[in-house]
Amino acid sequence: MNMSSGNGQPVIRRLSEQVVNRIAAGEVIERPAAALKELVENAIDSGARRIQIRLDRGGMDRIEVTDDGCGMSPGDLRLAVERHCTSKLRDETLVRISTLGFRGEALPSIGAAARLTVMSRLRDSDSAWAIRVEGGVVGEVEPCAGSPGTRVLVEDMFFATPARRKFLKSPRVESSHAENVVRRLALSAPHVAFRLEFDQRLILDLPVQDMAARVAAILESGHADGLLPVEGQRGDLKLSGFICAPSVHRATANGQMLMVNGRPVVDPVLRTAVRVAYRNVMEHGRHAVVALSLEIPPEQVDVNVHPAKTELRYADSAAVRALVIGSLGRALGTGAGVAGVRPDLLQSRGPSPARIWYPPERSADATGLSTRLAAPIGASGAADPGLPTGFAESTLPLSALPAARKVVPEGPEQPAADMTPAIDHPLGAAVAQVLGTYIVSQTADGALVLVDQHAAHERLTHEILRQQYLGGEIRAQRLLLPEVVDLPARQVAVLLSFSVALGRLGIEIEPFGGTAVLVRTMPALLGKEDPVGMLRDLAEELEADDLASPAQADALDARMDAIIARMACHGSVRAGRKLTHEEMNALLRDMERTPRSGTCSHGRPTWLKLEKADLERMFGRR
Structure with a gap:
């Protein structure tokens, strides 16, 4: 409702903290998969070696993330649900960011839009502690039972912002987005075991692996022998990873797992470079299947472009494109027989362009x-x-x-x-x-x-x-x-x-x-x-x-x-x-x-x- 003075002129007023948090939550938490991404990133940053994830109805009803990381004390737990409180920034320059999260907005945003419960226990502590946030209302820190690490429970996503909940898709679609998020994060942390369940159905169960085995599992290529290794360097930039042969492709770019300094990204610069590298060896309109990791000096990339932290700005985007195109070109320049192509890896293409028929030679x-x-x-x-x-x-x-x-x-x-x-x-x-x-x-x-x-x-x-x-x-x-x-x-x-x-x-x-x-x-x-x-x-x-x-x-x-x-x-x-x-x-x-x-x-x-x-x-x- 607009407020105005006696002469009809609008009056500026300060919004309540709950309204501010709900507005901010719309930028960070756009769907259950976005909330899941923030929670799993926190678990990885905590030093966890095993992360278990359970979702009901695509995360709309329930998201549960349990890790065996460092845990939090009662004081840290209270600060963790306040906006702009974080343990991940060593200074305020926003230049050398080495963790997946750093903005201090995830838990407050989730708590403003849903019913949030965080239970945590330090590794050397005798008991666990819990705090609850509902629609932005923060409860008291209370003792509870729990193993070392942290367990986060999110229920009734967007109950406090019903307008946002109406725009969610079906549980199947939301589950698909959530699975894609977990696969990308699992690829960025092969040293962490992941278990993912949807409605009590096991979707992923990944042990601690080396990068080749993790890539093969995430890309569903069967085994690492079917992948082409990629290595390249250009000045301070280093590229590594694995790619599938050009005959293995998909209708969308969801099979492209891209990381920059260990952070999963959906970056147009990298995707364009991948498309150019495959341009002359792949069917038109199809997308390559790759898992690539770019290492770049932190001062040459800005990760603080969007609250989701998946979009980047490079100091020299041309050098990044050249490195990716050149490295993939060398990997694709091998002869037949190097990477096995099995029929089960070939995706359905739909109708193929007509090919010219020639009579048999006599x-x-x-x-x-x-x-x-x-x-x-x-x-x-x-x-x-x-x-x-x-x-x-x-x-x-x-x-x-x-x-x-x-x-x-x-x-x-x-x-x-x-x-x-x-x-x-x-x-x-x-x-x-x-x-x-x-x-x-x-x-x-x-x-x-x-x-x-x-x-x-x-x-x-x-x-x-x-x-x-x-x-x-x-x-x-x-x-x-x-x-x-x-x-x-x-x-x-x-x-x-x-x-x-x-x-x-x-x-x-x-x-x-x-x-x-x-x-x-x-x-x-x-x-x-x-x-x-x-x-x-x-x-x-x-x-x-x-x-x-x-x-x-x-x-x-x-x-x-x-x-x-x-x-x-x-x-x-x-x-x-x-x-x-x-x-x-x-x-x-x-x-x-x-x-x-x-x-x-x-x-x-x-x-x-x-x-x-x-x-x-x-x-x-x-």
């Missing part, structure tokens, strides 16, 4: 020529030391890979690599070809590997073209008879605007009337590929991207990789072509040597692995 190219690949070249034009050195010596026999041709003279012909089937290779030795499309191989440990021959060779061709494009070495092959490609006028205009860039790829075009272009050359690497079908696909590819512009360097770089991907698709071994054992093993070996070969140019997996446990589960033996 005969193999038996010219016997081969191509020696140059060292991989990164976006800067320099060789990337983080990529496998074996890739520089890969030899692709044309009997197995007909799209490969020697397009750049490199001195004496290199001897063919030893392609003797060896079961101890990461992708094993070829056993058979199924449906004229899939290669079945067996590894030394008895696992079965399935390879999509077209998807795999598409990536190999992509990487050759990409290297040559970045090195300015793509050789064009003039057509005996120039091809005329009829297209809608708008697509003709788009193609002609990229004519210079396409020329660098070995595709020379020129206008041929208002609705056609004339194709004079094609990349020699692609051999006798039909230029008409390729130009039509490239025109649709460029037209579909509203941001595609030959005048924008970043957009051009992304577009050229997409164009190269389309060219690689046209120039690859077709599904339906029968391969010999020698050809199949040659393809497997080159997959192991080629960076990013775990997915094709469209981001789909090129290989899957079925281990003994997977087979036993499928046949009901476990």
Whole structure:
């Protein structure tokens, strides 16, 4: 109710402490998961080695967090429920913050919106003490029974602020948010055991673990062998963690666990860097699954941006992005077979973009020529030391890979690599070809590997073209008879605007009337590929991207990789072509040597692995 003086002018008055606390609670505690986050952070900061969490109806009815941390004395307990009282700040500069919490607002905010009971006992004390807060009204500290550590009970969330309670979602949705919070915090503290129950159902039971095992458990990747380690440093910045292969992805970014100085964050700078790093190896619209930890000097980051403490400001955000993109690029630059990809890890994708179908090839190219690949070249034009050195010596026999041709003279012909089937290779030795499309191989440990021959060779061709494009070495092959490609006028205009860039790829075009272009050359690497079908696909590819512009360097770089991907698709071994054992093993070996070969140019997996446990589960033996 507005208050005014006798002449109708509003009068400023001081709000009561209870109203102030309820207003502040709206910033800190927006839903039960937010309250749970604050309570678990307090438990971790207390030095707990085990944290037990129980929720009823997504936390709307009850949240209980029990830890075996240092506990609190009666005096500390009384201060803990007052606003802006904390034991976690050593000074008032707000620069070197080493704890998860530091604002002193969590317990007062929860007590202002719900019924809060805190019971705590010091490790060397004979008894425990309790204090109760209901709707901002603080009770007296009283003795009670309890084990060393702290137990916090929150009941009837938002009973004192019914307007906020009406905006809560269903218990299932609120439980999902709460579980996500616990997973992120558990990842930040692998030295702490976590147990999480929803409505008396066990959701998580994590023992004390090393980081690799904790990441595997949190990301639900089965075991640490399916993860790619990440290490990187740039000045005072250090990045570490684990990531899943590009073929493992999700519809949302909930699978991205990001930490800065041990603090779980939802940071747009880091998420953008992850998206850029995966851009050319993952299906469009999908999100990578990663667990990354950034160590940064405290004075170079501000964590006091938002009461939830999940948003940050960096003194040099460009350096952070460069570190993440570079480190993930090196980790993703491994050949196939390094990180196992099991069918149960692949998420449902929904309808996939239509792929071009090609009729089976009638005969193999038996010219016997081969191509020696140059060292991989990164976006800067320099060789990337983080990529496998074996890739520089890969030899692709044309009997197995007909799209490969020697397009750049490199001195004496290199001897063919030893392609003797060896079961101890990461992708094993070829056993058979199924449906004229899939290669079945067996590894030394008895696992079965399935390879999509077209998807795999598409990536190999992509990487050759990409290297040559970045090195300015793509050789064009003039057509005996120039091809005329009829297209809608708008697509003709788009193609002609990229004519210079396409020329660098070995595709020379020129206008041929208002609705056609004339194709004079094609990349020699692609051999006798039909230029008409390729130009039509490239025109649709460029037209579909509203941001595609030959005048924008970043957009051009992304577009050229997409164009190269389309060219690689046209120039690859077709599904339906029968391969010999020698050809199949040659393809497997080159997959192991080629960076990013775990997915094709469209981001789909090129290989899957079925281990003994997977087979036993499928046949009901476990």
